[in-house]
Amino acid sequence: xxxxxxxxxxxxxxxxxxxxxxxxxxxxxxxxxxxxxxxxxxxxxxxxxxxxxxxxxxxxxxxxxxxxxxxxxxxxxxxxxxxxxxxxxxxxxxxxxxxxxxxxxxxxxxxxxxxxxxxxxxxxxxxxxxxxxxxxxxxxxxxxxxxxxxxxxxxxxxxxxxxxxxxxxxxxxxxxxxxxxxxxxxxxxxxxxxxxxxxxxxxxxxxxxxxxxxxxxxxxxxxxxxxxxxxxxxxxxxxxxxxxxxxxxxxxxxxxxxxxxxxxxxxxxxxxxxxxxxxxxxxxxxxxxxxxxxxxxxxxxxxxxxxxxxxxxxxxxxxxxxxxxxxxxxx
Numbered sequence: 001x002x003x004x005x006x007x008x009x010x011x012x013x014x015x016x017x018x019x020x021x022x023x024x025x026x027x028x029x030x031x032x033x034x035x036x037x038x039x040x041x042x043x044x045x046x047x048x049x050x051x052x053x054x055x056x057x058x059x060x061x062x063x064x065x066x067x068x069x070x071x072x073x074x075x076x077x078x079x080x081x082x083x084x085x086x087x088x089x090x091x092x093x094x095x096x097x098x099x100x101x102x103x104x105x106x107x108x109x110x111x112x113x114x115x116x117x118x119x120x121x122x123x124x125x126x127x128x129x130x131x132x133x134x135x136x137x138x139x140x141x142x143x144x145x146x147x148x149x150x151x152x153x154x155x156x157x158x159x160x161x162x163x164x165x166x167x168x169x170x171x172x173x174x175x176x177x178x179x180x181x182x183x184x185x186x187x188x189x190x191x192x193x194x195x196x197x198x199x200x201x202x203x204x205x206x207x208x209x210x211x212x213x214x215x216x217x218x219x220x221x222x223x224x225x226x227x228x229x230x231x232x233x234x235x236x237x238x239x240x241x242x243x244x245x246x247x248x249x250x251x252x253x254x255x256x257x258x259x260x261x262x263x264x265x266x267x268x269x270x271x272x273x274x275x276x277x278x279x280x281x282x283x284x285x286x287x288x289x290x291x292x293x294x295x296x297x298x299x300x301x302x303x304x305x306x307x308x309x310x311x312x313x314x315x316x317x318x319x320x321x322x323x324x325x326x327x328x329x330x331x
Contacts, residue, residue, distance in 0.1 A: 048068070054276050096117050100121060119271075119278055141294040141296055143277060167198065259310070266305045
């Protein structure tokens with residue numbers, strides 16, 4: 001019901017060509033959303049509504065003094081530069097970009113001067129998006145989903161606690177998440193050593209590589225999977241879950257969409273909290289702040305989601321110590 005309700009709000013509010021036209025005529029600012037998946041994706045619908053609600057609380061009222069445009073690449077990254085160009089041609093005042101590839105596309109359009117508020121950047125300094133967290137410089141600011149090594153270790157702890165027989169964990173990533181594997185490798189190895197775990201990392205570049213990746217993990221005798229955050233892994237989550245269930249491997253993902261799609265668990269920064277916090281960035285920029293002067297924030301709110309139906313299918317009895325910490329338990 002929640003998703004349906006948000007979808008109705010979204011359909012009424014974010015397919016905004018009429019409002020955008022009024023905005024141009026009235027001189028009110030237009031805010032652009034640049035999504036990796038379709039605009040109508042449930043997570044995007046929810047996020048856009050949270051952003052708009054946050055802006056309403058800051059006196060930015062859609063159709064009165066602000067308007068919105070949204071573009072989604074339908075999980076086709078090659079489309080992102082063109083979609084960012086479309087937003088630039090609509091003279092948007094700010095682009096809200098939802099991941100590294102979207103940030104990269106938005107950063108360059110309009111002569112590189114359109115402010116970009118990122119929702120989920122990974123390793124933004126190495127990727128050239130910002131100079132420092134405290135003073136980003138340039139036209140990009142917002143939020144990063146980079147987490148400390150302690151949080152990566154906590155994910156391993158949760159996986160081991162939920163599935164005590166776990167001994168070899170496959171870390172499934174993509175070329176978009178290199179630092180999550182290599183940057184935290186020493187700390188993750190120490191956590192794994194303390195938990196009696198062996199780690200094996202694999203990456204996938206497209207949907208054709210998942211069968212190969214899982215075959216690699218089988219050869220390494222993996223018996224659980226930690227799924228990192230990346231557009232390709234979110235797009236293909238049903239395939240990942242199907243392959244994991246075929247092997248009877250529990251999964252812990254860094255995206256809550258996984259347990260919502262019958263994966264076992266997720267432990268991740270709150271997506272909607274990041275969307276809510278993005279509204280404050282947009283407000284400051286519209287009031288004259290430069291994005292390069294607004295510090296990039298790291299996640300502060302994390303959510304644990306557990307799917308008990310999947311646990312039963314895997315023959316797991318999730319202990320009360322895990323369930324008691326869960327923000328959501330899916331029956």
